[in-house]
Amino acid sequence: MATKSILALAALGAAVTLAGGCGADAGEPEATAHPTPAAASGAGMPAPEVELGTRGTALGTVLTDGAGFTLYRFDEDTPTEIHCTGPCAEIWPPSIGTPHGDGHLPGTLGTMTRPDGAAQATYDGSPLYRFAKDTAPGQTTGDGVKGTWHVVTVDAAHG
Structure with missing residues (x-):
């Protein structure tokens, strides 16, 4: 009986940790997690292509993926290190693959x-990243x- 209680507490702790991951506030409804493409691509396999575009919003012209969903950046990432992993990457699925645009994107495309x-x-x-919500x-x-x-805003005057 004690083993069942310990397992139940462990499961509850894991659920609380997942809900409290990067970007989910305790008062917000739980995000619907999209499968993390990183798990599907695996190391050593060729990276898929990520189609990029733009869309006008109330926040200005934003970068989008091929399906038109807004793309985001995370302040805790650095030019050499990605910090959104594990439960964070379930709420904020990374854009896995090599980016390409229609030639009108003023910024620099690359991968990490x-x-x-x-x-x-x-x-x-x-x-x-995308946002699961x-x-x-x-x-x-x-x-x-x-x-x-x-x-991620796109400035046409960017150079």
């Missing part, structure tokens, strides 16, 4: 290697979450 070995798309050196193209509900998540 995630801790699991997968290539994550970058724009102007920032790793790119954005349920339709053009939504920007992740902007400002925890003060560390921001839409």
Whole structure:
């Protein structure tokens, strides 16, 4: 009987940890986690292509993925290290693959290697993520979450 209680407490602790991951506030409904592409791509396999585009929003022109969903950057990432992993990457799925655009994107496209070995798309050196709570193209509900998540804006005058 004690073993069942310990297992139940462990499961509860794991659920609380997952809900409290990067960007989820305790008072917000739990995000619907999209499968993390990093787990599917695996190290050593060719990286898929990530189609990038733009969309006008109330926040300005933002970078989007091929399905029109807004892409975000995380302030805690650095030019050499990705910090959104584990439960964080379930709420903020990384854009896995090599980015390409239609030639009209003014920023620099690239990739960074995630801790699991997968290539994550970058724009102007920032790793790119979606937000699991954005349920339709053009939504920007992740902007400002925890003060560390921001839409990636695209400035046509950028050079």
